[in-house]
Structures are given as structure tokens and as C-alpha cells.
Amino acid sequence: MSDLKQVSCSKCFNGRQLVYEHSSKELGCRMKFSIYLPSAALEPNAKLPVVYYLSGLTCTEQNMITKSGFQKYAEKYKLIVVGPDTSPRNCNVPGEDDSWDLGTGAGFYVDATQEPWSKHYRMYSYVTQELRNVINENFPAVDPSRTGITGHSMGGHGALVAFLRNPDVYNAVTAFAPISNPMESSWGVKCLSTYLGDDKTAWKEYDATELVRRQPRKDVKIIIDQGSEDEWMSFLKPENFKNACETSNQPLEFNMREGYDHGYYFVATFIENHLEHFSKALRD
């Protein structure tokens, strides 16, 4: 059994917005995560789909739950929504607090292989395995056979990679303004080279554009929303991902949202569409 400790619980849209902390073996530290239980999850013998939301650079488990307004739709569509943190915390890895786009708040959802990162920076295994096990074991209302994943920016990258590499785990995926081709983005190159070293073969396992070229999931439609006025557009490379999907016959719904920027006002505007999609894609 894990050592879950409840940090907070607030009623919200009739369900419960909770935050827990636990000791992560993968990361070697205490980690927080959020979980929203719609009121349907509080019924006896409830079994509901679960959606993981991966956050972007600098975020904690708090940003999405305070800023996206997703709870109204998680309640409406009877979805449990889990939000991990974005990196290990308080591990005293040298250099982890030197910049906002590497280290703390910037785990990039990879398993680092390079010193001094490799001991703690294992967010890929944490999100796709350890945290999922913690959720499935401790929240009986979760139906593990109906699991979706989404995310914003760096978290959109994490969601696409997790989905493409784990067809047995994730049944559906969406993303908001994902870093779609990190090998071609200065954010991605900085994180991938630091965490994984110079051999770009290793990078390809964490690049959605590379992965979808090689192993598309032709049975599942990917949905991406992207703001046309995104101030980080040149770091995101959505065109590369679109082209790769086309080449490999990966079904993709790509929505360019006119006038929207990169922030949570954009996420909040479109999150209902994403949760509605999950409710259909993860139907019993």
C-alpha cells in the first residue's frame, strides 16, 4: 500500500477536488497530485473513466485545478481527472533550480539517463506506471480499463508520447498546444540533451512527431487544440506533427483556434470539448 496523505479537499460543482501527497519510489521524493472525483464517483460501486492531465513548464499540481475550470465538465461527463506535478521536488539535484525550463517544474516526462538527473528525474515512469498504480489501487471508483490522457504545452508533449508508446494503457488522447516535435524545438533540445545525453536515438522515444511516424495508432483519433496567436508557436511545431500524422495515416483532429494565446484562458475555453470527447471515447 502506498502512503497517501490527503492535503486538501474542497467541494466543487458537487464533486470533490482533492490533493494528495505520497512517497514516490521512481522519483525518490514526496510528490503531490490532484484528483477530482465527480459526485458520481462517490456512489457505491461506481466505476468511472479516468483522465490524466499533464501540466506545462513551471506548473505544479495546482495550476490546472485552479485555472482551467474543468471540474464543471468532469462532473457533467462523470470523469475522474488526475493531475500530477511536473517534476520531482526538493531532491537537491545540482542545477535543478537554475532555470525555469529545466529541472524543477520541467521534468519533460522523460526518464533521465544522465548524471546528476538519472536518480530522480523519472517522470515518464512515474506518470505512466507508478502514479497510475497508486490511483488504481486507492480509488476504487477508477476503471483502469478506461484511461485517457491530455495535457498542455510540455504536458501535451507528455500526453502524446505516453499515448503513442502505451496502446495497452491509454484509450484516448487530446492535447492543448503541445510541444509536438521537441527534437526541433529549443525547449526540447535543452531538456532532451540534458536528461538523455547527446545520442538522438534516445530522444526519438520522447518525440511525438517521431513516434507517430513510426507507430501510429490508427484506431484512435488524436485531438489537438492550438491557439493561432500562441506566443510560443515556434517552440511547438504543430505543423511537423500534422504532417507526420498525414504521412502515417494517424487520425488527427487539429483545431486552430483563431486569436487564442498559450495560456489558461485558452485551455479554459476549450476544455469542455476535450472532456466531452473523453466521455465518448471512454464510454463503458
Add this chain to the structure above:
Amino acid sequence: MSDLKQVSCSKCFNGRQLVYEHSSKELGCRMKFSIYLPSAALEPNAKLPVVYYLSGLTCTEQNMITKSGFQKYAEKYKLIVVGPDTSPRNCNVPGEDDSWDLGTGAGFYVDATQEPWSKHYRMYSYVTQELRNVINENFPAVDPSRTGITGHSMGGHGALVAFLRNPDVYNAVTAFAPISNPMESSWGVKCLSTYLGDDKTAWKEYDATELVRRQPRKDVKIIIDQGSEDEWMSFLKPENFKNACETSNQPLEFNMREGYDHGYYFVATFIENHLEHFSKALRD
């Protein structure tokens, strides 16, 4: 003309969430405020109602616009929503940063008469006069004859007081968990005694329970939402306000919301009801 400067602009639910700063004469400092313009406000010759949202202790103009999710409903109900800051900023008033519930972030929507506060801490006049004039003069889509006011906690106090004292200005009011009888609350006593001195006659002008006893607005229904699990309930005194409304025949809809606490998850859950009320109460 005022010296408005746009700080940020993001598209959100098809409208625009803006933040501006300007020089306030009442407060003697630069102040920020938020304004949401629904897409209907961007049409030529638009004339829409405006709702002021006053925030609680420690807040800036950011909390409500990032956490309440009101924009969806402001767009839906065609309301312009303005959010002032909660105190003067950077005025170097001695003691203003010593505690979280006095001074910075805690202007309490009064005009201070005591040294060293009286020069800058004039949030009552700022909100009810100066800022309104700035808004009415600079945003032609605002119809000043249809003005509502609401708020949360300290801001709910500010909204009720502004509404009761200015029947010519505010046509409708609601509040979330307002400090309803500050003369009987330790938060209120701290702020009122510091800003206004020991003579409680002056305090009564800033106490909704006192005001509604003396000068109810029998033509307008007040709406209040209150979480039953509010951790600050003993500071809010909703029963005193309810009793005073009953005694003075002030129409009041008081909704005790079972299980909700004091925070923005509570506000987010019920803000649609409030904006729907304003759209009806401020109908053309």
C-alpha cells in the same frame, strides 16, 4: 482623460480578458484592474451592463479572473465585468505589509480617516467613484445606467456596502460569503479601528448589517451564497445580516450551499447563477 495602459489581453470564451493600469488620484498610486469584454461588447455601438467584482483579503485583480471561470457566463449573458485590486500598492505606508489582513491586500473598501492611512487607503471612493468614471469614460460599450456589483468575502462586504449607500449607482447586488457584520467580526474590528479610529459611528457606514437596518433597498432583491463548511464562518456573521434584512423588510435570497468552503471552488461553482441574475436584473 486618464492614463490607461493595457497590461495584458487574452482571448477567452470568444471575448477578451484585459488588465489595465492607471494612476489613481484617490489612492495616490498606480493601480491595476481587470475588465472582461464579451464578444458582444466588441460590436459597433454596443451598450452592455457592467458588473463590478470586489475581491477578498490578500487578492489582487488576478485571483477572480484566473480562478472563478466567470468569463464563460459573462460571454453568455453579455456582461462586462470589472475587477479592481483590493488596496493601494507600493505607497510605503508604515505597517501596511506587517499582516495579511490589514494594509496591502486588505483595503476593506473604506476611506481611511486615520494616520498614516488616510492619504492612500481610500478604496471606497476609488471603487464607487474614480474607477467607475475611468470605466465609463474609456469603454464606450459600458452602459453606466445598468451597473451591478458583487464580491467575495471582504469583497462581498464591499459590494453590499457600496450597493446600500449608492442607490443611484448600483441597480443590483450579489455576494459570495460576505463579511456581513464587520463591527462584530475580528477581521472587521481590526480594519475599521485602524482605518477609521475608535468612534464606532464611523464604522456603521461600512457595515452592511447596520446599513440595511437603517436604509434598506426594498425595491431590489439581494442575493447571497454561503458555503455551509466555510472555515471563516465565525468571521462572516451571515445570520446577523439575514436577521437585519428580515427586520427591515429588505428582500434577500440567502442560499446556504451544503458542504462548500470559503474558496474559489465555491465561487466557481455558483458564479453562473450570479451572472444570470445580473443579466436579468440589468436588462435593458
